[in-house]
Amino acid sequence: MLIRQRHAEPSQALLANVSPLLARIYAGRQIQDPAELQLDAAGLHPPAQLQDIAKAAALLADIRQQQGRILIVADFDADGATSCALVIRALTQMGFQHIDYIVPDRFTCGYGLSPEVADMALARKPDLVITVDNGISSITGVAALKAAGVNVLITDHHLPGDTLPDADAIVNPNRFDCTFPSKNLAGVGVAFYLMLALRAQLRQAGAFADSKEPQLADLLDLVALGTVADLVPLDRNNRILVEQGLRRMRAGRCCAGIAAIVKRAGRNLGQLNTGDLGFAVAPRLNAAGRLEDMSLGISCLLSDDPINADRFAVELNAINEERKRIETDMREQAAIIMADRELQALAEAGNELPPILCLYRADWHQGVVGILASRLKEQFHRPVLVFANAAQTTPGGNVATAQHDAADVTASEGMELKGSGRSIPGLHLRDLLDRVASQHPGLIDRFGGHAMAAGLSLASDQLEAFTQAVTETAREMLDEEMLTRTVVTDGNIAAQDLQLATAETLREAGPWGQAFPEPLFDGEFTVLDQRIVGSNHLKLRVRPHGSQQSLDAIAFNVDTDIWPNPSCKTVRLVYRLDVNDFRQQRQLQLVVDHILP
Structure with a gap:
């Protein structure tokens, strides 16, 4: 394993707006303009830049006018589930009355709008089929629906093949003819943009003259969850979507289903971050699609009753435990x-x-x-x-x-x-x-x-x-x-910065995620104490070289044939700063990714 440190000089403009440590971290992620750190919703790219989005919005507006039947075909992962729940919630708010959905059985139908799924869809007699987080490669399935006289609207973000399906509209930032600046939208991001365009279309037509206009920003909790879960790169546009969603979750303004899953995962809604979404919430949703039926996850996200949502969350939690057991067997x-x-x-x-x-x-x-x-x-x-x-x-x-x-x-x-x-x-x-x-x-x-x-x-x-x-x-x-294997770090961190306030600042400086990684540091430490906690976690007490300060550190899932090692008095750690909130006591803790004697 090689350890390589980022070396990027921050601009004077960046140094004038944030601390030297943050400036160094941001510069290492190719950010030099402080404007890129502004994550207000006004900074989002406009929907009009997405190819076919006006055509898609007009198609939906016509269906609303006729009160036609809409069937959503969703993917069976967390991105697909959040996309499906978002579209149903948004369309319902905008006055659509006949909305249904199906999730293909991954074990019998495979992925996307396959011919088998097209047959299932036709049995529901829809006027319009909308795919979310799938469909860009479903040439045969789309052809079957079109031959039966059903309109098809594809929303997807996966890479297309040489030939596009013959759908009525295809909204996908990765279309070769699409000029949308961010190619990194998740499926739920594409769905959210379509709902923004539809609301604008209906607003212009006077559809909300006698009713309250839908507040689509309230659906950003779903966008944040699906975006983090699908591991798409967090460019500025995606960071805005995730940050806005996290703010709503922390304020308790998320759907009952997300709140229930967060609670059952043992996380604090008021302090939620991208790590919680990626490692605690998303796996519980994904487990349903992997082992059972993602309809369970979608039902949880659609629930407005906290008691009902908690019942779904309990079931999702149990499925996730079974998923972990199966995974352990397979890993062995x-x-x-x-x-x-x-x-x-x-x-x-x-x-x-x-x-x-x-x-x-x-x-x-x-x-x-x-x-x-x-x-x-x-x-x-x-x-x-x-x-x-x-x-x-x-x-x-x-x-x-x-x-x-x-x-x-x-x-x-x-x-x-x-x-x-x-x-x-x-x-x-x-x-x-x-x-x-x-x-x-x-x-x-x-x-x-x-x-x-x-x-x-x-x-x-x-x-x-x-x-x-x-x-x-x-x-x-x-x-x-x-x-x-090359581990890229943000270098060493000064001893005076190894404190709780720094960890809290870094936590709030994100959102961190794919292609915008959480700050990772490396340095040499003297080992004062080491012991195993749980089954295979190494608890350490360490002192930075050149300092008298001692710090708690933990390395998860270590090789117990190697650690603890009483003869090892000095180590090089690759670590993250974390806030250990235990029994209402908040302390700095180093979470160790790699430990080298």
Whole structure:
């Protein structure tokens, strides 16, 4: 592992507006103009810059005039759930009377507006189908709806293919012909922008002359949650959306469902931050889509009754606990496979792992492969593709934990496999899959995604050939530097800044998130005390070099074969400043990401 420090000189304008420490941190994130730190809603890019948004708003306005039937097709993750809840809430406020939604069963229908989902939609007899957080690749499904005389409006943010679906309108900032400045909107951000455009259209037509105009800013709690959950880069436009949503949540002005999930997650609504959304709230929503039915999550977000919302939150919490159990089983099984791979690599390639890891077990749960890929990517610093049987796993199904023989990791002939991948910086995963598909026609059935995450399906008897092809292609696209884990920090922090006030300032200086990372520091410390708390967390008492101050620190999930280490008196820590709020006592705590003797 390499530790690299950011080196960026802040501008005089930046130094005149914030402390030297914050100026250094912001400069390291390519911010030099203090105006970029202004996160008022007035700073959002205007909706008119989105291609097709006027056409989409007019289509919705016509449906309202006729009081036609609208059916929303939502994705089965937190972005899709928040998008669906936002559109239903907004349309209801704007006078639409016939709104319904469906969430495709990820285990039987797959992703997006597939032909199977189109058939389900037609059974509801809609006049208009709206996709949220999906649809940009649903050419066949859209064609089926259009052939039946149903209008189709696509809202999505995923990268399009060479051909767009023949929908009545497509709102997606990543369309090649779209000039919207921020390409990083989440699906819920796209949905929010469409509702802004629709409200403007209805306002101009006098639709609110005799009624109160909807306050769409009240829906920014949903936008913030979906944006953080989907790990889209937090450019200034997204930071505005997230910050405005967080402000409403902290003030208690969020929907009852979010408040209930936050409470069941053991977080403080009044002090909520992006970490709470990403690591506590979003996983509980996502668990429903992974193991059960995301309709449960959408129902929670649509609930206005705190008691009813809490009942949903309790159920989501239980599903998330089951998700964690399944994930633990899969990680243990993956560790065995990786141990075998590593031994093979040691023998054949001089202690080198392959450039990409492709893993499969017959009993792995299709709904959790994405999480497993993410965990293994972090562990081995390799792009990872994890596969499960498409037909074998059912919603809520359990994964067997008994010992398995070698046949369990060999795909059965004739079975369809669903895979989920996560990448490392420098390798665009969707482009990798596109290159494999182009060079090896017929090898992959379907694929899609982003630079850092993608999904695909293929026939089980193609797994071995695919593994070989994707490994060769990854080797062409990666170099040694990309495959070396590099931790980028904001450097050392002066001893006088290691205090509670600094931690509180940094917490409020965000929102932090994808592509706008929370400040991370590194430095050398003397170890005064070390012990294990819980099962595998290392509690430390440390002193910065050159200082007499002692500080609490904690490193989660350490290797207990290595720590505690009484012989280790000096360590280099890569850490974040955190506020430890315990028994109404607020103290500074260092949260250690990496510890090096």
